Amino acid sequence: MLVHICCSVDSHFFLEKLQADYPQEKLTGFFYDPNIHPYSEYQLRLLDVERSCKKLGIDLIEGKYDYENWLQAVRGLENEPEKGARCEVCFDKRFSVSAEKALEMGEKKITTTLLVSPLKSQEQLKRVGDAFYEKNGVEFIAVDYRSGGGSQDQSRVTKEEQLYRQDYCGCIFGLTMQREQQEKLMDEMFSPISGSILPASIEERIAMYTLRNQLEDDNKEYKIIKQKFLNYREFNFKVTKGKTNVLDAYALSYSTLPRKRAQGKVEYNAQNIHYFNREEIKFITLEFFNEQNQTQYKTVKELIFNPLSQERELDFRAKINDTNYDLSPIIVMQEIPEGKLTINLDSKTYEDTKEKLIIL
Missing domain, CATH: 3.40.50.620 (HUPs)
Known part of the structure; x- marks a missing residue:
């Protein structure tokens, strides 16, 4: 049959x-x-x-x-x-x-x-x-x-x-209809250009269930449990100088702008963190990013297409802000621009549940 x-x-x-x-x-x-x-x-x-x-x-x-x-x-x-x-x-x-x-x-x-x-x-x-x-x-x-x-x-x-x-x-x-009825983000359809594995994504599940199969082949015990957490997805982001000059820039995970747009300028620098005069936005140079993370990115574009793992990025974010709960934008740039800037950032944080594999 x-x-x-x-x-x-x-x-x-x-x-x-x-x-x-x-x-x-x-x-x-x-x-x-x-x-x-x-x-x-x-x-x-x-x-x-x-x-x-x-x-x-x-x-x-x-x-x-x-x-x-x-x-x-x-x-x-x-x-x-x-x-x-x-x-x-x-x-x-x-x-x-x-x-x-x-x-x-x-x-x-x-x-x-x-x-x-x-x-x-x-x-x-x-x-x-x-x-x-x-x-x-x-x-x-x-x-x-x-x-x-x-x-x-x-x-x-x-x-x-x-x-x-x-x-x-x-x-x-x-x-589509199911997620609309649930009033829930259809995050199954997100596929970042970097190929990053996002939290609670299908790619993360593939990695986890592949590991499960390997553990079974090795006769190792495990459990799969569920974990509630705050998830994040970025829809679009850009930094513009003047009216049309779009600059290479990278926003760390969990960067949010409630109004999705902010205009202003960088006012001051303290300990290699450059503070924008709107919406608690912070800028850092790629050089500082490399020093803190022991990386060797040559350009911001390289960082965009090959970012750190989410875990390392969140550790770095917490280090800069002295807290695990900060949602203000942290933006990496080759150099800190002077003059008026426009920040466009559309992103979303939301309660979610994901599976986690525990090796016994």
Whole structure:
């Protein structure tokens, strides 16, 4: 039997149940999910599914990530609600490719781990699956592992196995509507030009779950816990001298401007920190930054594209301000400019939760 897999949270419990109910069947996992966005989230879910299938002794095949074709398939349905017409088209596409893969392998049965997802309609899935049975001759096995306490058992398995538990189904359209309803920043879509790993980002999770896999290979014990913290994202930033002369400048993490814009000039210097006359803004030279952090950046542009890790940057910020709670802008420049400056800084701090791995 070919089993279409959407994510480890659904697949691990689902595959365990299938192994018990269909002991005569050789199960093969098929990870085909071009709806998942961004691509880093796809990579993260695949990473966890690979680990899950390995633990269960199930072969896994990765399908093609043909995201552009998926977008074409759902064109015009972008604003459909969860469990609506867009989901049905999405199922059609994934089931069609899964059926083709099953026929290619000589399999006559397929099913999907989406059947245990609380975000999806079992009736809708069964309807689409039955249609493909009539069209392709591949039988769709519509098992119900949700009812009779199944959802509670699934949650237990997820916790025991320390699986990655995503909080959205996968596609950008569903994610957008979900974050709007939650009045929450869609920080999954941030990808800094520097390639930095931001707090609670998908990239941070990939690094953490990769480490988890390494610890398991080395038979080392660990726990994954949740941690509440103050998160930060910078949307845009620039320093302008006069009307049009944009200068190379870098704002340290957790730099905020409530009004997003400030005009003024640097008034004085104390211990290599240059104080602006508006909004508690501070300037430092790249030379001072290098001295304090034992780095060798030659230009501010180099710092922009290859910054310090967030941990080192926050340590430096605390050192300058003598506190861990300062949110005033700290700006690094090649030289401290004279005359009138305009600072534009759009950024956001917000309460958030992230996962943390503890080695026991």
